[in-house]
Amino acid sequence: xxxxxxxxxxxxxxxxxxxxxxxxxxxxxxxxxxxxxxxxxxxxxxxxxxxxxxxxxxxxxxxxxxxxxxxxxxxxxxxxxxxxxxxxxxxxxxxxxxxxxxxxxxxxxxxxxxxxxxxxxxxxxxxxxxxxxxxxxxxxxxxxxxxxxxxxxxxxxxxxxxxxxxxxxxxxxxxxxxxxxxxxxxxxxxxxxxxxxxxxxxxxxxxxxxxxxxxxxxxxxxxxxxxxxxxxxxxxxxxxxxxxxxxxxxxxxxxxxxxxxxxxxxxxxxxxxxxxxxxxxxxxxxxxxx
Numbered sequence: 001x002x003x004x005x006x007x008x009x010x011x012x013x014x015x016x017x018x019x020x021x022x023x024x025x026x027x028x029x030x031x032x033x034x035x036x037x038x039x040x041x042x043x044x045x046x047x048x049x050x051x052x053x054x055x056x057x058x059x060x061x062x063x064x065x066x067x068x069x070x071x072x073x074x075x076x077x078x079x080x081x082x083x084x085x086x087x088x089x090x091x092x093x094x095x096x097x098x099x100x101x102x103x104x105x106x107x108x109x110x111x112x113x114x115x116x117x118x119x120x121x122x123x124x125x126x127x128x129x130x131x132x133x134x135x136x137x138x139x140x141x142x143x144x145x146x147x148x149x150x151x152x153x154x155x156x157x158x159x160x161x162x163x164x165x166x167x168x169x170x171x172x173x174x175x176x177x178x179x180x181x182x183x184x185x186x187x188x189x190x191x192x193x194x195x196x197x198x199x200x201x202x203x204x205x206x207x208x209x210x211x212x213x214x215x216x217x218x219x220x221x222x223x224x225x226x227x228x229x230x231x232x233x234x235x236x237x238x239x240x241x242x243x244x245x246x247x248x249x250x251x252x253x254x255x256x257x258x259x260x261x262x263x264x265x266x267x268x269x270x271x272x273x274x275x276x277x278x279x280x281x282x283x284x285x286x287x288x289x290x
Contacts, residue, residue, distance in 0.1 A: 003023065019287035023271055030264040031278060037257035043097070044250035050153075051186075051243035057153060058183060058240045066231020068226040075205040077197050084120040085175030086194060087143070087166070088112065089231065090134075091238040092127035093150025098246035102129035103240075104191045105179050113138045122171055126235070143171055154239055160233035163224060175199050180234035181241035187248055189241035194230050199223055 090109055092102040103144065109123060109130070123133040127149040134142060146162060176196035181189045202223055214222075251283050 004155060018148045023268065023275065025265060025267045026181070027272060030261065030268060031268070033257050033260050033264060037254055037261065038193060040250045040253040040257060044247055044254060047243050047247035050245055051240065054153060054236070054243050055242040058236045061233050061236040064229045065194070065237075068229040068233070071211075071222075071226060072195055072197065072202075074207065075202070076207045077195075077202050077205040080201050083174035084117065085173045086121045087124065087173035088185060089124045089166070089178045089196070089234075090126060090130040090229075091180035092130040093238070093242060094128045094147060095150040095242075095246075097131065098164065098242050099229060099249045100187070101181055101242050102127070103133065105181060105238075106130050106133035108179055109190055110134065110138065122173070124145060124162075124166060126231075129162045143169055149235075150242065153234065154235035156228065156232050157240075159235060160228045162231050163228040166227065168226060172198070174201060178230055179236045180238045183238050183240040183244065186244045189245065192223070192237075194234055196227060196230070197223075216278060219284075234242055244257065 021263060027235040038174060040104050094106055098104070106129075110133070112118065113123075113134075119140070121141055122143040123130075123138070123144045125134065128145065128147050131142065131145045134168055144165065146165075149158075173196070175198070177195040178196060180192060180194070183189050191257050199220060202208070203216065203219055208219075
């Protein structure tokens with residue numbers, strides 16, 4: 001008479017342990033996702049504040065960059081003939097979690113390095129993210145890397161130091177370009193290029209006389225200033241694109257975490273209800289057997 005109840009005892013205990021283990025796992029997962037959502041929401045708020053400041057500073061930097069670019073266009077500066085050495089400056093940063101901002105710059109440079117004649121191309125990586133992407137396959141093309149980029153807003157002093165490092169690196173390039181992300185809107189940016197030229201190319205420009213008579217010292221000084229100005233403008237555009245992309249990415253991550261929390265909460269409640277129902281059935285079955 002008591003044998004059915006005795007046979008049910010181990011089964012009841014086993015099912016209850018399994019149910020409790022499942023509930024504990026779901027609860028731990030729910031707590032983890034909730035903490036992640038809090039982090040992503042905080043990062044979104046921080047990026048929103050930084051984006052507002054970056055956009056305001058970008059409006060002030062754009063006339064400088066566009067003016068330096070207009071000089072090369074109006075003077076009709078062209079690369080030196082018979083000198084294939086080229087320099088590419090990748091404008092990225094050390095920080096991630098901002099969508100495909102760094103990947104788009106590195107992808108464009110990677111396509112350039114995969115073409116024939118790429119042995120004459122050197123790359124300057126501004127930010128560790130571009131170095132991490134290009135190092136494995138194209139490490140021999142990297143001239144040097146600028147780190148500690150992205151923690152603070154870029155300044156003209158940073159651009160000047162970078163321009164000085166490029167000109168004093170010993171690599172004599174005939175032409176080059178700056179690859180960066182041009183900010184368009186909060187949810188949009190375009191990977192764009194800015195030209196770079198050597199002192200000889202600028203000196204031999206056919207329409208340089210439009211800017212009055214310039215001696216070699218003035219041209220050298222302006223070349224250094226224009227490179228620093230273009231780098232400063234590109235860094236400002238890249239910083240604004242990065243902050244807007246990170247804000248958008250963190251907003252999407254927060255929404256995805258919210259949806260996962262709802263699903264996990266529903267699963268947790270259903271599992272808990274199932275465990276309680278099963279325990280009640282077992283208790284009733286055991287009482288009926290007695």
